[in-house]
Amino acid sequence: MLLEVRGIEVRYQKTAALKGVSMAVPPGGIVTIIGANGAGKTTTLRAISGLEPLTRGEIRFDDTRIDGLAPEEIVRRGIAQVPEGRRVFPDLTVEENLHTGAFLRADKAAVQGSLMEVFDHFPRLAERRRQWARSMSGGEQQMLAIGRALMSSPRMLLLDEPSMGLSPVMVQEIAKIVTDISGRGIPVVLVEQNAEMALRLAQYAYVLETGAVALEGPAADLHENAHVRRAYLGG
Helix, strand or coil, X not given: CCEEEEEEEEEECCEEEEEEXXXXXXXXXXXXXXXXXXXXXXXXXXXXCCCCCCCEEEEEECCEECXXXXXXXXXXXXXXXXXXXXXXXXXXXXXXXXXXXXXCCCCHHHHHHHHHHHHHHCHHHHHCCCCEHHHCCHHHHHHHHHHHHHCCCCCEEEEECCCCCCCHHHHHHHHHHHHHHHHCCCCEEEECCCHHHHHHHCCEEEXXXXXXXXXXXXXXXXXXXXXXXXXXXXX
């Protein structure tokens, strides 16, 4: 496995946000994490990215332990995260926002190559490269946030609620983008409130409930699971 999360615990003061969470991500495909608000999905991604310290357990990437490393070092090793809510820099242009994703890379030619790849992947960003990020739609800002993460030349992408607040048409476009990224050989860990979309896109799934893994298995199997359908799929 490319990523292994082994029995991690994260506490906020006296409250355990994660209670012995374990999961594994292979070197290809899409793994999704679904669950209700407050289940620990975002905390799991933040722990992998080094943004939340562990009180127990370990995280290994490419068979090397990474928990305890600074977030920028984890990015340098190949894990990029697109946070919930997009969080682009509103007073920078599209192109300037993209360049912030490559701040750890010294090879200017390689960075320029990545920029062209992002523009090829997201033609709308190429058309708006001189536009202020604040003037873009929510869907366009989500594309920009994903493109910015790809500028770090990641070996794995963590996506936190990429469809949140978007129109149904844009949700379908984001779903296609996630599939395309995976198809280019970058494994994706997808956290999603839209469980129907997440289970349709992913090969493997984890269900988090109150900070612990309640269920796991092939995404197609969990889509037909009675508890999952009742709790997360509306029927």
